Amino acid sequence: MKQNILIIGATSAIAQATLRRYASEQANLYLLGRNQAQLDTIAADAKVRGANEVHTAQLDVNQFESHQTVLNQVFDTLKTVDAVLIAHGTLPDQKACEQDVHRTMTELSTNGISTVSLLTLLANQFEKQQHGTIAVITSVAGDRGRQSNYVYGAAKGMVSIFLQGLRNRLYAHNVQVLDIKPGFVDTPMTADFKKGALWAQPEQIAKNITTAIDKKQSKTLYTPIFWMGIMFIIRSIPEAIFKRLKL
Amino acid sequence: MSLNKSATLSGWGKYPTVESNVLRATQLQDVPNAILQNSSPALIASGLRRSYGDSALAETTLQTEKLNQFIQFDETTGVVECAAGVSLADVLNTFVPKGWFLPVTPGTQFVTVGGAIASDVHGKNHHLDGCFSQHLISLTLCVASGEPLTCSLTEHRELFLATCGGMGLTGVILAARFKLIPIESAFIEETTWKTDNLAETLEQFETHQNATYSVAWIDGLTKGKQLGRSLLMLGEHSEKKYVSYNLKTAEPSQRNVPFNMPSALLNSVTVKAFNTLYYHKTRQKQSQRQVHYAPYFYPLDSIQNWNRLYGKKGFTQYQFVLPKEAGLEGLTEILTKIVDSKRSSFLAVLKVFGAQNANYLSFPIEGYTLAIDFKIDSTLFAFLDQLDEIVLHYGGRLYLAKDARMSERTFKLSYPQWQQFQQIRAQYGADKCFNSMQSKRLGL
C-alpha cells in the first residue's frame, strides 16, 4: 500500500534525506516549506526517485494563522496521513539572543511555539483518523540547558515535553508519537562548525527515522544511538557541578 | 551556501594537501553567487574527491556534491537529467531497479556526474562505447560571468568540447542530461582468461574486442618470460532468464580502513604475496562466473577509505596511454622498468582504448592504457619522470584525473590541443577565475 507522508520543513537536509527514502518506496508526498523554488526542485527529484504523487505548498511556520488553512489543504488532498515529519528549525546565535529579546522570542517561535501550534492541529486530525505516526525532530540540546545554546535548548525541550504529553494522550488512539533527537549532523545548519568523530550524515539520521516510523515506535529516538549514552551522562551530572562547567 | 574557513584538503591519493577556503553549494543558485563573490584567482569545483592528485584543489574550493537532485527521467528513452553533484552510486541505486544502467562507469561508483564529465571518464567498455561525454546530450555550465550556459555538440560546441575532460577549468557544471542503457539484470556474466605474458594478453584483448567489458589485471612484479602475465576479465550484462533476483542494487559497505596504515606494512614482500595469490586464484586457463555489478565494476568500493592503506605520505596512480602501434614494445619497456624498480603495487590494470573523441583534453587515444599505484617516497617522482620520457617517446600521455606531479613540458607535449583549450577558457574569462593547483603546475 502506498503511504501518505507529510513533511514540514521539507527543504531541511535531514528532511530531504528522509523523504528520498519514502520516494523510493513510491509514497505519496506532501511537502511544506517556505522556499517554493527549492520545494519544486525537491519535488522533481522525489518524482524521479519513484514517489507516486508529490504535492507542495508554501508555509512559513512563524505565520501561525496560516497553519490551519495549509493543513486543511493537506488533509483534503491526502485524506489520511500515515506519517508526518516536522523538521524545520534554526540554530540561534546564542550570544546575539542574550542581547536581543525580540531575537530570542523569534527563535523560540521558530524552534518551539510554531511546532506546538502545528502539533495541536495535527493531533486532532490523527486522533480522528485513529492511526499514523507524528514524528518531530527536536534535539539532544533539549535535554539540558547549557550556556552555549539554551535558547535553542529551551525551545526543543518544550517540544519534547509537549510530545510526551501527546504520546500519552494518543496512545489509546493508535497514534505513535516519535521524538527524534539527533546529535551533531552535517547539514547547512551546522556548516560553520568544525566536524569531528561525533558527526553524522543526514542519510544516516534519515535511515533511523524511517526505520522507527516503519516499526511504529512511539518513543524518544536518539540518533545516532550513541547519543543516548552521552545524554544519559549529561543529564546525570548534578546541577551543583553542572553549573560550573563550560558547556 | 556556507563558508568554512581553511580546511586541509587532498585528493584520493592523499598527496598533495592544501589549505583551502571551502564553499559548499546546497542550491544551484549558490554557484553563481559563489563565483561572483569570489575574490581569489583560483577557484575550482570539486565533487567526491576521487581524483587522485591536485585537480580538485585550489585556494578556494566549491563543493558541489550536495547539488544532488534528479531533475527528470524519461522512462521510454532512459534519458536522465540531474544536478552535477549526483553520484554515480545514486544513479545506479535509483535506476538499476527500473532496468537501466550507466552507459560508462569508472572503477568506483563514488564519483559525481560533474566529476565524471570534467575528467571525461572511461570504463571497461571504452573500446566500444567511448567516454562518458559521448553519452551526454547536454550539460549546463556556470561560466565566470555567473551565467548558466547550455552546452552540447550543437550548442556552444567549443565550450562543450573544452568542458568534457576540462578538469573544471571552464566553469562549474550545474547539471547534465545523459542516456542510460537498458539492462535485464543487475548481474554480469564474467569470463576470466589467464595469460602467461604480455604478448598473449594483448592478443587476447584483440581476440575479444567485441566483448562489452574487458580489463586485464597485470601481475606487476613478475619478470622475464612471465612479464605482463594477467587475468583478462571480460563481462556481459546478464539476461533475465539466468537470474532469480534480478535488479537489486548494492548494499553499502561496512568494511572500512579506520586510519592511515603504517606504510611499512606495504612492502615488496606483502605485495608480491598478494599478486601471486591473485594470479593463482583461478587455476584454469578460462573460468566463468555470474557476479553482481557492484563487485564486478567496483571491487575496491567494498572497503571504505582503502586509500589509507598506503599510509600518511599517500600514493599516486600512474596511468598512461600508448598508441596502439607502440603497444607491445612500449608496454614491455615500461613494465620492465617498473618491475626492476621493486616499487610495490597492488594494482596494475591494463585496458584497450577505442577511438579518440573530439574533446580538447580527454585522456583516451586509441591504444593501451596501464594504471599502477605507487606509494610516495622521496625518490618516486624522479623515477616517474623517467617513465614520462618513455611515454612521450612513444607518443603517449598521462591521465589528468590521476596526475599529481607531471611537468608542464610533459603535459604540453602530449596534449597538443592545449592551446585551443586555453583560447576557449580566455574567451569565457575562465582563465582568470577557475584555476586549480594542477592547472597552475601545468601552465594553464
Ligand SMILES: Cc1cc2nc3c(=O)[nH]c(=O)nc-3n(C[C@H](O)[C@H](O)[C@H](O)COP(=O)(O)OP(=O)(O)OC[C@H]3O[C@@H](n4cnc5c(N)ncnc54)[C@H](O)[C@@H]3O)c2cc1C
Ligand atoms: C578507485 C578508483 C577507480 C577509478 N577508476 C577510474 C576509471 O576506471 N576510469 C576513469 O576514467 N577514472 C577512474 N577514476 C578516477 C575518477 O573517475 C575521476 O577522478 C573522477 O573525476 C572523480 O570524480 P569526483 O566527483 O570525485 O571529482 P573530484 O575528484 O572531486 O574532481 C575531479 C575533477 O572534476 C572537476 N569537477 C568536479 N565536479 C565538477 C563540477 N560540478 N563542475 C566542474 N568541474 C567539476 C574538479 O574540478 C576536478 O578537476 C577512479 C578513481 C578511483 C578512486
Ligand SMILES: NC(=O)c1ccc[n+]([C@@H]2O[C@H](COP(=O)([O-])OP(=O)(O)OC[C@H]3O[C@@H](n4cnc5c(N)ncnc54)[C@H](OP(=O)(O)O)[C@@H]3O)[C@@H](O)[C@H]2O)c1
Ligand atoms: N544539524 C544538526 O546538527 C541538528 C542537530 C539536532 C537537531 N537538528 C534539527 O534537525 C532539524 C533539521 O535541520 P537540518 O540539520 O536538516 O538543517 P537545515 O538543512 O538547515 O534545515 C532547517 C530547515 O528549517 C527551515 N526553516 C527555518 N525557518 C523556517 C520557517 N520560519 N518556516 C519554514 N521553514 C523554516 C529551513 O528552511 P529554508 O530552506 O527555507 O531556510 C530549513 O529547510 C531541525 O529541527 C534542527 O533543529 C539538527
